[in-house]
Amino acid sequence: MTRSELGRIAGGTPRAVENALAELAAAYEGTGLRLQRSGDEWQIVTAPEHAPQVAAYLGADRLRLSPASLETLSVVAYRQPVTRAEVEAIRGVNCDQTFYTLASRRLIEERGRKEAPGRPILYGTTWEFLECFGLQSLDDLPRALSPEGALVLEGAAAPSEPG
Amino acid sequence: MESQAPRVTVEGFDGPLDLLLELVEEKKLDILTVRLGDLADAYLARVRAMAALPADEVSAFLALASRLVLLKARSLLPSLEPQREEDAESEEELRLRLLEYAIVRERAGQLGARLRAGERAFHREGGTVELPPRGGEVDALALAFGRVLALAARQREEDIVAPGERYSVEQRTAEIEALVAAQERVTFATLLAETPTVGFAVVTFIALLDLYRRGVIDLAQDELFADILITRREATSDRI
Numbered sequence: 036m037t038r039s040e041l042g043r044i045a046g047g048t049p050r051a052v053e054n055a056l057a058e059l060a061a062a063y064e065g066t067g068l069r070l071q072r073s074g075d076e077w078q079i080v081t082a083p084e085h086a087p088q089v090a091a092y093l094g095a096d097r098l099r100l101s102p103a104s105l106e107t108l109s110v111v112a113y114r115q116p117v118t119r120a121e122v123e124a125i126r127g128v129n130c131d132q133t134f135y136t137l138a139s140r141r142l143i144e145e146r147g148r149k150e151a152p153g154r155p156i157l158y159g160t161t162w163e164f165l166e167c168f169g170l171q172s173l174d175d176l177p178r179a180l181s182p183e184g185a186l187v188l189e190g191a192a193a194p195s196e197p198g
Numbered sequence: 199m200e201s202q203a204p205r206v207t208v209e210g211f212d213g214p215l216d217l218l219l220e221l222v223e224e225k226k227l228d229i230l231t232v233r234l235g236d237l238a239d240a241y242l243a244r245v246r247a248m249a250a251l252p253a254d255e256v257s258a259f260l261a262l263a264s265r266l267v268l269l270k271a272r273s274l275l276p277s278l279e280p281q282r283e284e285d286a287e288s289e290e291e292l293r294l295r296l297l298e299y300a301i302v303r304e305r306a307g308q309l310g311a312r313l314r315a316g317e318r319a320f321h322r323e324g325g326t327v328e329l330p331p332r333g334g335e336v337d338a339l340a341l342a343f344g345r346v347l348a349l350a351a352r353q354r355e356e357d358i359v360a361p362g363e364r365y366s367v368e369q370r371t372a373e374i375e376a377l378v379a380a381q382e383r384v385t386f387a388t389l390l391a392e393t394p395t396v397g398f399a400v401v402t403f404i405a406l407l408d409l410y411r412r413g414v415i416d417l418a419q420d421e422l423f424a425d426i427l428i429t430r431r432e433a434t435s436d437r438i
Contacts, residue, residue: 071321079321086318089320090320099313102310105313106303109302126215126302127215128215166318169318169319177309177312
């Protein structure tokens with residue numbers, strides 16, 4: 036449910052909705068539930084601490100991903116929206132298969148097209164991704180090394196991948 | 199450091215950068231300072247063990263191998279340096295790619311750890327739950343169940359008791375005759391009472407026909423399927 040939807044139904048300003056959501060999130064603290072945000076979409080989900088019990092109740096299988104899929108997923112997660120060619124340039128390998136796997140598991144999805152030659156498809160992570168990794172939002176992504184390092188490398192990545 | 203025997207299977211590597219990074223870490227070198235050309239031999243030794251891989255995968259490894267060899271050659275023969283700058287990736291560019299890839303691999307490892315920890319969230323599945331319609335009578339269910347019980351009881355009575363044994367036409371005739379004598383008129387529905395069995399209804403009907411035949415009663419019915427009205431005939435005057 037989006038913030039504007041909430042505002043329309045409850046008859047509140049975006050700011051009021053924001054405050055109410057923050058209050059709700061605080062109220063859920065320590066309970067079995069919590070709020071999850073994907074972009075402007077809000078959702079009530081079970082708290083990851085109780086995942087074993089909920090999974091047992093639902094009979095849910097644990098998600099398994101190969102190291103290659105995890106690498107591709109991490110690039111998409113931290114760099115989104117991103118094209119497949121950009122991911123391949125960073126990983127230095129063809130990512131057709133891993134993109135297919137991730138999309139079929141609803142961990143990544145198309146996010147429009149890049150205004151570049153060939154208008155390649157842009158990809159981003161889904162709210163299922165947040166759910167599967169127990170993240171409240173993308174701000175929750177684990178930080179690796181120095182964030183500055185990632186910024187410095189941003190422009191320097193040379194996508195010169197021969198055949 | 200030259201040509202170490204490859205001790206890791208090729209399948210363990212996820213692309214040429216992965217292999218290169220593995221070599222750097224194996225030799226405990228710093229990505230920022232290592233001369234990448236120095237790794238060319240070790241890298242090639244590993245690639246040589248990859249003959250079993252599909253060609254398109256091997257080609258990616260070979261592309262990086264050629265780059266490493268070129269870097270090594272340049273460091274040995276500085277005169278080669280200025281050649282075809284724009285074509286080939288400089289050592290610094292390759293170093294940056296390797297650095298970036300190292301970050302990706304670390305992040306992937308962290309995501310994988312989260313996945314293995316299994317601490318995930320679940321949303322509520324499915325759409326709306328079908329609720330029974332509101333506004334129904336509260337005791338409608340009890341009433342319905344009462345009717346079912348009555349039906350069942352009646353059914354049981356009919357099953358167990360043969361009508362002929364329970365009611366006799368003579369006995370019923372006498373009963374009706376006494377009733378009509380007392381109150382002059384009575385309806386068929388009244389005679390049948392609340393919940394008649396088929397047997398009881400038949401016996402009652404035959405008794406009425408018999409009484410009519412004997413001229414004890416008159417029968418009247420206003421319309422088809424309407425209740426039958428039974429009235430006492432003034433027999434006394436006839437007899438006198």
